[in-house]
Amino acid sequence: MRARLIRTWGVLALPLIAIALSVLVGSLVILASEWLVAGELKPGLAIDAYAALVDGSVGSERAIINTLTASVPLLLGGLAVGLAFKGGLFNIGVQGQFMMGALGAVAVGVQLRESPAVVAIPVSLLAGMACGAAWGFIPGFLKAVAGAHEVVTTIMLNFIALAVLAAAVNGPLTVQGSVSPITPDVGNASLLILFGRNGHIGIIYAPIMAILYGFLLFRTTRGFEIRIAGSSPDAARYAGMSPRRLIIWTMSVSGMLGGMAGATDLLGVSHQMASSYGTTVGFDAIAIALLGRTNPIGIVFAALLFGALRTGSASMQIQAGVPADLVGVLQATILFFLVASPVLKRLFRLKSVESGIEETSTFTSTYGGEASIR
Amino acid sequence: MTSDAPAVRAPALEMRGITKRYPGVVANDAIDLDIRPGEIHALLGENGAGKTTLMNILYGLARPDAGQILLDGKEVTITGPSDAIARGINMVHQHFMLVPVLTVAENIVLGDESMTAGIFLDRTEADRRIIELGERFGFELDPDAKVGSLSVGWQQRVEILKALYRDAKILVLDEPTAVLTPQETQEIFEVLRRLAAEGHSIVFISHKLYEVLEIADRITVIRRGEVVGERIPSETNEEDLAELMVGREVSLTADRGTSHPGESALHIEGLFVKDDRGQGAVRGIDLDIRAGEILGIAGVAGNGQDELVEAIVGLRKPTAGRVTLEGNDITGQKTRDVYGAGVAYVPADRHRFGLVLSFSIADNLVLTSYHREPYSRGMLRNDAEIKRMADERIKEFDIRATSAEAKAATLSGGNQQKVVIAREFARDLKLLVLDQPTRGLDVGSVEFIHRQVIAKRDAGTAVMLVSAELDEVLELSDRIAVIYEGRLVAIRDGRTADKNEIGILMATGGRERSSGKGGTAA
Numbered sequence: 001m002r003a004r005l006i007r008t009w010g011v012l013a014l015p016l017i018a019i020a021l022s023v024l025v026g027s028l029v030i031l032a033s034e035w036l037v038a039g040e041l042k043p044g045l046a047i048d049a050y051a052a053l054v055d056g057s058v059g060s061e062r063a064i065i066n067t068l069t070a071s072v073p074l075l076l077g078g079l080a081v082g083l084a085f086k087g088g089l090f091n092i093g094v095q096g097q098f099m100m101g102a103l104g105a106v107a108v109g110v111q112l113r114e115s116p117a118v119v120a121i122p123v124s125l126l127a128g129m130a131c132g133a134a135w136g137f138i139p140g141f142l143k144a145v146a147g148a149h150e151v152v153t154t155i156m157l158n159f160i161a162l163a164v165l166a167a168a169v170n171g172p173l174t175v176q177g178s179v180s181p182i183t184p185d186v187g188n189a190s191l192l193i194l195f196g197r198n199g200h201i202g203i204i205y206a207p208i209m210a211i212l213y214g215f216l217l218f219r220t221t222r223g224f225e226i227r228i229a230g231s232s233p234d235a236a237r238y239a240g241m242s243p244r245r246l247i248i249w250t251m252s253v254s255g256m257l258g259g260m261a262g263a264t265d266l267l268g269v270s271h272q273m274a275s276s277y278g279t280t281v282g283f284d285a286i287a288i289a290l291l292g293r294t295n296p297i298g299i300v301f302a303a304l305l306f307g308a309l310r311t312g313s314a315s316m317q318i319q320a321g322v323p324a325d326l327v328g329v330l331q332a333t334i335l336f337f338l339v340a341s342p343v344l345k346r347l348f349r350l351k352s353v354e355s356g357i358e359e360t361s362t363f364t365s366t367y368g369g370e371a372s373i374r
Numbered sequence: 375m376t377s378d379a380p381a382v383r384a385p386a387l388e389m390r391g392i393t394k395r396y397p398g399v400v401a402n403d404a405i406d407l408d409i410r411p412g413e414i415h416a417l418l419g420e421n422g423a424g425k426t427t428l429m430n431i432l433y434g435l436a437r438p439d440a441g442q443i444l445l446d447g448k449e450v451t452i453t454g455p456s457d458a459i460a461r462g463i464n465m466v467h468q469h470f471m472l473v474p475v476l477t478v479a480e481n482i483v484l485g486d487e488s489m490t491a492g493i494f495l496d497r498t499e500a501d502r503r504i505i506e507l508g509e510r511f512g513f514e515l516d517p518d519a520k521v522g523s524l525s526v527g528w529q530q531r532v533e534i535l536k537a538l539y540r541d542a543k544i545l546v547l548d549e550p551t552a553v554l555t556p557q558e559t560q561e562i563f564e565v566l567r568r569l570a571a572e573g574h575s576i577v578f579i580s581h582k583l584y585e586v587l588e589i590a591d592r593i594t595v596i597r598r599g600e601v602v603g604e605r606i607p608s609e610t611n612e613e614d615l616a617e618l619m620v621g622r623e624v625s626l627t628a629d630r631g632t633s634h635p636g637e638s639a640l641h642i643e644g645l646f647v648k649d650d651r652g653q654g655a656v657r658g659i660d661l662d663i664r665a666g667e668i669l670g671i672a673g674v675a676g677n678g679q680d681e682l683v684e685a686i687v688g689l690r691k692p693t694a695g696r697v698t699l700e701g702n703d704i705t706g707q708k709t710r711d712v713y714g715a716g717v718a719y720v721p722a723d724r725h726r727f728g729l730v731l732s733f734s735i736a737d738n739l740v741l742t743s744y745h746r747e748p749y750s751r752g753m754l755r756n757d758a759e760i761k762r763m764a765d766e767r768i769k770e771f772d773i774r775a776t777s778a779e780a781k782a783a784t785l786s787g788g789n790q791q792k793v794v795i796a797r798e799f800a801r802d803l804k805l806l807v808l809d810q811p812t813r814g815l816d817v818g819s820v821e822f823i824h825r826q827v828i829a830k831r832d833a834g835t836a837v838m839l840v841s842a843e844l845d846e847v848l849e850l851s852d853r854i855a856v857i858y859e860g861r862l863v864a865i866r867d868g869r870t871a872d873k874n875e876i877g878i879l880m881a882t883g884g885r886e887r888s889s890g891k892g893g894t895a896a
Contacts, residue, residue, distance in 0.1 A: 219757075221750045228741070231730050237689060238719070238727040239741045240710030 014341050015291050015298070017348060019305070022333035023050070029329055030322055049322040056315025057308035063315075065196040069269070071307030072202040073098070076261035077285030078303050079213045080136075080254045082294040084150075086217060087250035088230035093139060093154025094258040095282025096161035097132040101259025102266040103165050104131030106183050106273045107173060109266070113187025120189035121201075125263050132259010133252045135161065140251025144244035150251065158282070169275040182274045191268040200268035207300060209257065214296035226250055258282065287335040306331065384447055386411045386575045387432075387463075387544050392441035394427050401427040402438070403599040409544065414566060414576045416590035418583075420619055420816030422786035424599040425579050429546055433465050434458045464537035465546040468814075470529050474522030479504055481521050482536045507538050511568050513561075526675065527558035534565065538574075545569065546577040551585055552814065555674050556844060556877040563589050581619075581816055583612040595619055620818045630828055633852045635664035637700075639836035640686070640805050645695030647681040655681035656692070657860035663805070668827070668837040670851030670868065672844055674880050678860035679840045680722065683809050686838075687719045688712040699804055713742060716804035720794055720811050722840075728794040731783035735775055736764035738782045739797050771796040772822070788819030799826055803835045810841055824850060844880070848873060858883035 027046035035041050057067045077094050084091035091097075105128030112120035139153040173183040191200035217223035229236040229246045236243055261281055266273060284306055291305070292298030309331065313324035337344060385408035394402040402424045409415045419425045430436040432443065434452035442449050445461060452458050458465075472481050483500050501517040508514045513531050521532060530550060537545050547566075551559045566576055566589060580586050586593055586607075593605045595618040603618045616624045640663040647656035655678040663669045673679055684690035686697055688709040697705045704712050713719070721727035729738050740749045740760050748759045764778035773792045775785055782790060791811070798806070808827065812820045827850060831837050841847050847854055851868035856879040863883045866876065878884070 219755055220753050221745050221755055222753060224737070224744055224755060228730055228733070231732050232726070234726045235728070235730045235741065237709070238721055240688075240708070240713055242708075 011293060011295075011298075013348075014338065014344060015293065015302075017344055018291070018334050018337035018341075021337050021344075022330050025333045026050075026326060026330045030326065045320065045322070049316050049320040049326070052316040052319035052322075053309070053312040053327075055312070055319070057312030059315075062196055063311065065199040067304065067308045067311040068195070068203045069198050069200065069307075070310045071303045072200075072206045072268070073261040073265045073279075073281045074284055074288055074306050075206045075300060075303035076209060076257050076264060077281045078288035078292060078299040079209060079296070080257035080261065081285045081289035082292065082296075082299050083213065083217075083226070083257065084250060084254040085289055085294045086230050087226040087246060088233060089140075089143075089247065089250060089254070090151050091136065091139075091154060091251065091254045091258075092151055092286065093135065093157050093255070093282070094261070094285045095279075096154065096158035097135045097255040097258030098262035098265070098279060098282050099158075099161040099165050099277075100135040101128035101132035101262030102273065102277065103161075103168055103262075104128040104259065105189075105263035105266045106186060107168070109186030109189035110173065110184050112189050113185065115188055117188045117192070120187070121191060121267065124186065124189040124267055125260070128263025128266070129256045129259045132262060133256035136255015136258065137248065137252040140248040140255075143251070144247045165273075165277065166275050169273055169277070173273070180274065183272050185272045186267055189267055190271050191264070198269065200264075202264045202268050206264070209260070210296040210300050213257075213299075217296075222249070258285075261285075284331060287331055287338070290338045291334060384411075385409060385444070386413075386446060388442075388444040388447075389428070389432065390442045390444065392428060392431060392438045392443075394424075394431060394436060394438050400599050402431070402441075404441070405596070405599070405601055407594055407601070409575045409577060411543075411575055412570050412573045413591045414570050414578055414589055416578045416580060416586040416593040417596065418580065418586055418593055418615060418619055419596035420581070420818060421788050421814070422816075423596045423619075425596055426548075427599075428596070429465065429548070429577070429579065432458070432463060432546065459540055459542075462541060462543035463546070464540060464542035464544070466530070466533045466537060466548065466550060468549045468552060470533055472521045472529055472532060475520065477518050477520055478515050478524075478532055478535075479517035481532060482517075482539050503539065504535060507535055510572075511538070511565055513565060525558075526553045527555075527561065530554070530562060531565065534569075538569075542574065544575045544577065546579070548579045549581070549814065550578070551580070551582065553675060553842065555881050556873070557881055559585070583615050583817075586615070587612065597621055616817055619816075624817055624821050630668075630850060630852075631832070633667055633831060635667035635852065636834065637665055638662045639665040639700055640838065641696075641698045641701075642686070643696045643698075645682070645685060645697065646693045647678070647685040647690055648693055649681055654693075655860050656685065659695075659857075659860070659862055661855065661862065663836040663838055665804070665836050666831055666834045667852045668831050668839055668850050668868070670847035670854045671838065671840045671857050672847045672854055672876055672880055673840075673842075673857035675842050677857050679809070679857055681860075682857070683719070683807055683838075683840060686712075686805075686807060687717060710745075716802070717807065718742075718798040718801060718803050718805075719807045720798050720809060722809040722813065724790055724794055729782045729790055732781060734779045735768065735773070735782055735785070735793055736760050736778040738793050739764050739767055739778075742797060743801075767796040767800065788815045791815055791819060791823065795823055795826055799830060803830065806830055806835050806837045808837065808839045808841075810843075811839070812841075812843065812846060820846075844873065844876060848876070856880055856884075 030046045030049055031041065031043065034045055056063055058064055077098060080094045080097065081091055105124045108127035109120065109124035112123060135157060138157060139150045142148040142153050143150050169183060170181045174181045175184050191202060193200050195203065217227060225236065225241050225246055228239065229241060229243055233243055265279065265281070270277070288299060288302040288306055291302035309327045313327040316322050316326065317324045387409040389405060389407040392402050392405045405428055417425050427436060431438050432452065434454040434457050443452060444450070450461065452461065473484065479497065479500050482504055504515065504517045515531060515535065521529060524532065550562060554562060570576055578586070578590060590607055593607065593615065594601060595603045595605070595615065597619060605615065642659055642661040645656055645659045646654060649655035659682060671679060681690060685692045688707050688711070691706050695705070696703060699715055699717065702715065704715055725731060730741065743749055744755065749756055761778060767773070768775060768778060771792045773789050773796065775789065782793060785793070812823055827837060839847060839850060848868065848871060854866045854868050854871050854876060855862045856864045856876060858880065864879050
């Protein structure tokens with residue numbers, strides 16, 4: 001029992017400390033900016049701001065549904081990044097895979113907008129997932145064949161995705177005669193609403209994807225291969241696994257999850273795509289995967305936290321007068337403290353805590369420090 | 375037990391009642407150790423006996439829970455490696471801490487701020503002292519040579535020189551001969567003797583009994599964190615030391631029995647393999663290993679052994695030549711298919727290749743068989759079966775672990791290697807490729823692994839044993855092939871081979887370049 005508690009603490013300590021510290025830093029930022037702008041110190045303001053943040057995210061049934069809805073793409077994106085981390089890959093291209101997923105979903109969804117929902121929804125969703133998978137396959141393939149680093153290629157593909165999206169929305173997908181370029185509504189391909197006004201079915205299937213993620217990694221032979229290749233590429237080669245095939249496979253599935261996040265956002269929330277369509281899910285997903293330590297349950301909670309922050313930020317701005325951008329500060333400081341985990345460990349004398357987060361070392365050392373693939 | 379001769383000189387270093395506990399283990403239990411000036415003092419013990427902990431305490435890397443350290447009779451607290459170095463304690467690690475692209479002089483002054491004149495390195499002064507020190511101790515090193523271009527033996531001298539350069543009074547050498555040929559070992563012993571004669575104290579950590587007997591003035595044996603005895607070489611022998619170390623009688627020479635070689639199992643013809651840099655590493659090897667025979671490959675590390683082995687198991691594509699297993703061509707096949715054809719491979723670097731340290735023992739036990747029945751069912755892992763097998767192997771191979779779920783990183787070196795052996799030896803095999811199977815292991819584990827290898831041979835498996843430990847090759851092999859610069863320069867009968875001759879062949883390649891093909895087993 002005691003040993004178990006220690007183990008649980010060992011896993012939870014760093015994320016919890018990172019969150020606590022970022023709340024502290026956030027308070028300082030609130031107080032300092034108020035002092036600089038208004039010239040007076042209002043110590044209660046930070047508490048007011050956080051109270052409004054909590055109230056706006058979980059204070060009412062509607063708030064909770066909004067938080068859950070906002071968490072869905074974050075969860076799927078977090079799983080995408082997490083899977084790649086497990087395989088020793090840093091997929092910084094979830095952003096682009098999200099965009100392509102949304103684009104694939106809207107392209108197909110618009111065609112099926114009059115078809116029965118039973119057909120329109122799954123087909124559009126699958127189309128988005130396929131586009132995301134293709135967008136993940138490309139960097140995986142390039143790395144396996146030419147050794148091109150996935151950090152570089154996925155970042156470049158993010159920009160290409162943006163351009164492809166703009167071209168499609170301005171061109172073939174646009175509604176004739178509208179003032180600004182925008183696609184038609186996806187109609188029957190819109191995700192079913194199960195809760196409140198916008199609690200769509202993604203609230204059900206995203207957690208199922210988290211379960212499948214855990215099942216894949218810990219119950220299947222493929223998951224074992226991914227984890228071995230991620231921890232020790234040399235041992236994977238020795239064991240007769242094929243690192244090239246694993247890289248392509250992992251990046252494709254990771255991209256598929258990123259695409260699913262985009263398709264869900266489009267089919268579930270925006271229902272149509274303007275050329276200004278954008279998101280920060282792809283980048284938030286990196287922080288979520290790290291905060292959740294690539295563990296499926298951890299990623300669920302991290303996504304809920306980030307979803308709540310997003311949802312509550314508006315109330316915070318209205319009720320406490322603190323800019324919603326503070327949430328960005330909070331998310332960034334969480335990420336900062338996670339990456340600085342070795343420093344945190346020393347500072348807090350966390351002896352029982354697992355030595356560093358493996359994923360953070362992929363995060364911090366993967367760029368440039370390339371292990372050769374033969 | 376101890377020598378009756380009174381200690382002529384006061385100890386340069388005294389460790390009294392050193393105790394260090396880690397959760398669940400007492401790594402050092404009231405250890406007393408004294409090192410006299412000008413003495414070569416050997417510290418002998420199995421892996422995990424507490425030698426490293428003791429030396430880490432001395433070097434300031436760990437704090438003792440109890441006990442005192444006295445230097446020249448005065449009690450000191452050592453706060454860290456730089457403090458230890460300032461007090462004249464230096465360590466030469468088993469894995470050299472040198473930067474290969476820097477020169478000898480640069481490596482030596484690295485991290486030594488005292489040699490800077492203002493903000494610049496005083497290189498001429500450094501060079502002068504390096505040459506002077508080298509001359510004094512009988513080895514001349516070119517300060518401008520790149521360390522990467524030096525042989526392992528000379529790199530070690532750079533490490534020693536680095537310590538001397540810092541005015542080391544006490545020099546700790548951790549398994550210094552593990553990477554050397556017999557000739558190089560003799561040379562380094564000569565250096566150590568000169569150092570001792572000049573009044574330096576040397577702590578020599580080793581598990582090679584005959585070396586300890588040869589070089590040490592006194593020997594302290596540690597077992598399970600306690601000092602179990604102190605010996606003078608003239609009053610002891612290998613059997614006595616081994617028994618002290620392990621706590622029971624051990625047989626030092628593997629009883630290899632008689633081999634009954636059958637048909638040729640592995641046949642290699644005209645094999646050429648390149649290394650990572652594209653240089654020819656294996657340059658025309660022909661070789662036959664018969665079923666039920668152990669063929670030892672002796673050679674100084676870096677003469678193509680790694681590439682040869684990797685080419686056989688499919689981790690590296692040969693540029694020319696053929697490898698056949700019982701007549702079936704396996705040249706350039708995928709590693710998994712080679713394993714599937716009945717080959718098992720124990721890699722030299724168990725931390726990098728053989729194990730995934732952050733994974734459980736059970737996971738490591740299926741590292742090369744997870745995809746096969748019964749450990750998988752379709753695409754799923756069969757965790758129940760994996761667990762059952764792991765518990766069985768842990769018992770069968772006497773792997774000391776808290777449970778099958780414990781991480782491989784928590785095991786001692788010997789037990790880690792037993793995991794690899796348990797995994798690879800469990801199948802029916804045609805060919806077993808062993809690369810440095812006992813490197814860095816204690817006597818007990820070595821004995822165990824040697825018995826397993828012989829058992830495998832007797833079961834009709836062809837065994838290829840690559841080892842830098844010439845004694846191991848001599849002890850186990852039915853035939854010995856000497857590899858030099860990517861070629862087999864000689865094949866000798868394992869029972870009649872002369873250690874000196876093999877050592878010279880390893881170091882020079884000899885004159886003749888015999889093809890090494892065929893040959894008869896004893």
